[in-house]
Amino acid sequence: MQFPELPALAEPQLAARVQHALDHKTKPLGALGRIEALALQLALIQGVERPAMRDPQLVVFAADHGLARRGVSAYPREVTPQMVANMLDGGAAVSVLARQQGLALTVADCGVDAPLAPGAQDLRIAAGTADASAGPAMTAAQAARALHNGLALVERLPGNALLLGEMGIGNTSAASLLMQRLTGLPLADCVGRGTGVDDAGLARKLAVLAEALAANASAQTPLDVAAALGGFEIVTMAGSVIAAAAQRRVVVVDGFITTAAIALAEALRPGVLAACVFAHQSAEGPHARWLQRLGVRPLLDLDLRLGEGSGAALAWPLLPAACVLLSDMASFESAGVSNREP
Numbered sequence: 110m111q112f113p114e115l116p117a118l119a120e121p122q123l124a125a126r127v128q129h130a131l132d133h134k135t136k137p138l139g140a141l142g143r144i145e146a147l148a149l150q151l152a153l154i155q156g157v158e159r160p161a162m163r164d165p166q167l168v169v170f171a172a173d174h175g176l177a178r179r180g181v182s183a184y185p186r187e188v189t190p191q192m193v194a195n196m197l198d199g200g201a202a203v204s205v206l207a208r209q210q211g212l213a214l215t216v217a218d219c220g221v222d223a224p225l226a227p228g229a230q231d232l233r234i235a236a237g238t239a240d241a242s243a244g245p246a247m248t249a250a251q252a253a254r255a256l257h258n259g260l261a262l263v264e265r266l267p268g269n270a271l272l273l274g275e276m277g278i279g280n281t282s283a284a285s286l287l288m289q290r291l292t293g294l295p296l297a298d299c300v301g302r303g304t305g306v307d308d309a310g311l312a313r314k315l316a317v318l319a320e321a322l323a324a325n326a327s328a329q330t331p332l333d334v335a336a337a338l339g340g341f342e343i344v345t346m347a348g349s350v351i352a353a354a355a356q357r358r359v360v361v362v363d364g365f366i367t368t369a370a371i372a373l374a375e376a377l378r379p380g381v382l383a384a385c386v387f388a389h390q391s392a393e394g395p396h397a398r399w400l401q402r403l404g405v406r407p408l409l410d411l412d413l414r415l416g417e418g419s420g421a422a423l424a425w426p427l428l429p430a431a432c433v434l435l436s437d438m439a440s441f442e443s444a445g446v447s448n449r450e451p
């Protein structure tokens with residue numbers, strides 16, 4: 110599978126010019142804290158001294174999971190199509206937040222086990238993945254098609270920011286499996302309660318996921334691992350992340366499942382991580398560890414564990430704020446303010 114080339118997302122001379130501009134704004138040196146680092150990152154992603162956010166797109170990638178038939182979630186599988194309909198009707202948390210923040214909302218059906226909902230984008234691969242505890246969740250051809258669908262979707266969307274959301278009962282299981290295979294950490298360190306399984310549910314989830322790892326132990330390349338452990342929405346999202354980074358769009362990452370898509374995209378096309386802003390640290394147990402492993406620090410920590418892109422939408426206003434601070438704040442020189450003592 111051919112992926113687009115990535116531009117240089119960390120040009121040192123540009124970084125030095127932007128840092129100089131930030132350091133000469135009318136504030137004590139470094140006083141805007143991590144907003145300064147965010148402004149610098151956005152400048153490097155766009156390759157300009159004055160980045161600006163334009164026409165942000167929030168995409169919810171939705172799909173069903175064969176694993177969900179094994180009792181790994183606190184909620185029934187029907188919730189996936191029901192919540193897709195709720196998102197399109199405007200009643201889901203992500204719908205409300207997207208409206209409030211002026212984010213265009215796209216719901217991409219990557220393989221929900223129900224007829225295509227009116228208003229959803231048709232990126233369907235199949236009616237849910239196969240049960241990964243018994244073998245590969247999807248074929249290599251299906252994984253390649255999902256990646257391609259994700260790439261093509263971003264090419265059709267306007268703007269320079271992609272906010273990631275997802276919906277899929279059972280998808281914390283797929284994300285945990287990917288975390289285990291991509292980090293090598295013990296499975297128990299990669300599994301959390303998802304929608305809220307109790308202690309017995311968590312033990313069951315762990316046992317089923319151990320079966321899935323055993324059933325797919327032969328998968329080696331990142332594409333094979335993606336196909337084996339699955340998630341049509343996760344693989345499609347990984348394709349979209351690669352396209353977005355290639356086009357110098359900032360990718361705003363939501364919670365645990367969207368982080369799985371980033372880790373997969375980074376394994377497939379090293380370098381995409383530089384285009385990613387991590388919105389929040391999810392309450393899903395293993396998320397903090399995965400972020401640490403990726404060497405990134407999320408903007409917010411609100412104990413969210415909803416998914417849908419809700420955390421990405423909540424963190425969103427910090428991005429345009431960082432841009433206007435960089436472009437519009439006066440410098441000590443332009444405002445005639447005395448700088449610190451040498």
Ligand SMILES: O=C(O)c1ccc[n+]([C@@H]2O[C@H](COP(=O)([O-])O)[C@@H](O)[C@H]2O)c1
Nearest residue numbers: 182277279280281303304364365391416
């Ligand atoms: O974003 C997160 O960190 C997150 C953490 C836990 C659950 N979720 C959402 O809950 C669903 C998956 O949970 P589960 O228990 O069915 O695997 C899926 O629709 C996700 O959007 C999302």
Ligand SMILES: Cc1cc2nc[nH]c2cc1C
Nearest residue numbers: 184188192304415416417
């Ligand atoms: C109601 C509900 C809403 C969701 N949104 C994302 N995942 C979800 C899971 C459930 C169960």
